[in-house]
Amino acid sequence: MSSTRTGNLASNSSSSTLPLSDFNHKEIAERDMHSARLIDEDDDLTIRPRRKPPPKAPKQRVISHTITSCLSRFDSPGEVVSVTINSSPEASFTLHKPFRSHSSLENISEALDDLLDAAEFFEIIVNPQTNSYKDVLPFLITRRTRFFKKRLRVVSTALGAINGEWGTLDIPLSIHEEFSSFSGTAYARFGALAPVDVLIKLSAEIQMCARVNMDTVPMGRLVQIFDRMFEDCHLLLRSRTVAKAPPRSGVAAAKAAMERFIPLSGGVDYLIKYCRYTFPGREVRYQWANRGH
Known part of the structure; x- marks a missing residue:
């Protein structure tokens, strides 16, 4: 079974669903409109100091690695969250992590922690007061110690x-x-x-x-x-x-x-930016696979 969670999103000039390819084209078009901005600081997951960017990393990889880094408890296989970016029928994330224990009670407790952590994380990402990765650091420091x-x-x-x-x-x-x-x-x-x-x-x-x-x-x-x-x-x-x-x-x-x-810095900045361009109706759609409701 899967559960779906949505969060409020900061206001943005675009309210239509944009696949990754359209999002990247929109970035390019907006940079052309603002010639004073010479580079895209997100190209290499960094935000400073500025320089001519290297060839772009695949945006899907930036997003999936960022979410994985922010929601994984440790680097061991049983505690790493994998992320799938869905573009059809509408943009969403699917999160998955294998259960570590054969005990149903332990699995229920672990699943609840995962659900709560993901909910808090995406609420921070879409919060209008969230401006950069520094606003997400307290979550990472306390919930991903x-x-x-x-x-x-x-x-x-x-x-x-x-x-x-x-x-x-x-x-x-x-x-x-x-x-x-x-x-x-x-x-x-x-x-x-x-x-x-x-x-x-x-x-x-x-x-x-x-x-x-x-x-x-x-x-x-x-x-x-x-x-x-x-x-x-x-x-x-x-x-x-x-x-x-x-x-x-x-x-x-x-x-x-x-x-x-x-990715815990520049990757988070890019994820914030991506979510505000991609999801309509001020909602970020994601679902857990095998984590219950």
């Missing part, structure tokens, strides 16, 4: 493993060569440093943020800390050295860890 801590630990460990390697890598001497489009904000923070020192500083800042004690720091401060961490991850991933890291290297492992973490 194990998952969030695991991703933090993996990023910190991967970067810690290459702390002594930065000086041995072939890093350009020019900051603009290492970061092909160094933003004004980033330049103000790091412009006086050599590229290798920027990489070391970013790596250290990310590790420091990742090691924060989530159980003792107030929520407002946690949001600030992780906002800076996401910003540093986005910038470090734009490094030429990181982008061209050879497979199976320590830098490649750190790159992969950060790429699995950032």
Whole structure:
């Protein structure tokens, strides 16, 4: 059996159902109308610093990975939510997660938790007061604590493993060569440093943020800390050295860890934007498979 849940949606100029392809065309048309906006900050799941975007990732993958990251309790198979994007007969999401236990009582409890978590998540996504991923961070920190801590630990460990390697890598001497489009904000923070020192500083800042004690720091401060961490991850991933890291290297492992973490920021921003374009009548349609009513 399946259950269907809808949520209120912020006002938007478009009220008709838009498949992903139409949504992407609408994005392009609106960018052409506003020539002052030079790029689409969502192209690579980032929102800053700005730069010329790489080839676009499939939007379906962005959306499904984002919802999976936000609703999964951990990385073990029995706790990962899979997402299907349906376009017919109307746009909707189907969520699925296998039951872990043979006990019917435990399954009922687990299913109820999943239903409540998904309901709260989509209510936050469509809330008119939700402006960016920072408004979703409290949900992730409190309702996805194990998952969030695991991703933090993996990023910190991967970067810690290459702390002594930065000086041995072939890093350009020019900051603009290492970061092909160094933003004004980033330049103000790091412009006086050599590229290798920027990489070391970013790596250290990310590790420091990742090691924060989530159980003792107030929520407002946690949001600030992780906002800076996401910003540093986005910038470090734009490094030429990181982008061209050879497979199976320590830098490649750190790159992969950060790429699995950032859907919780830029991916959420894109999901908010997508929902406000796609679902008519101020409702987001989704249903759970095998989770009862």
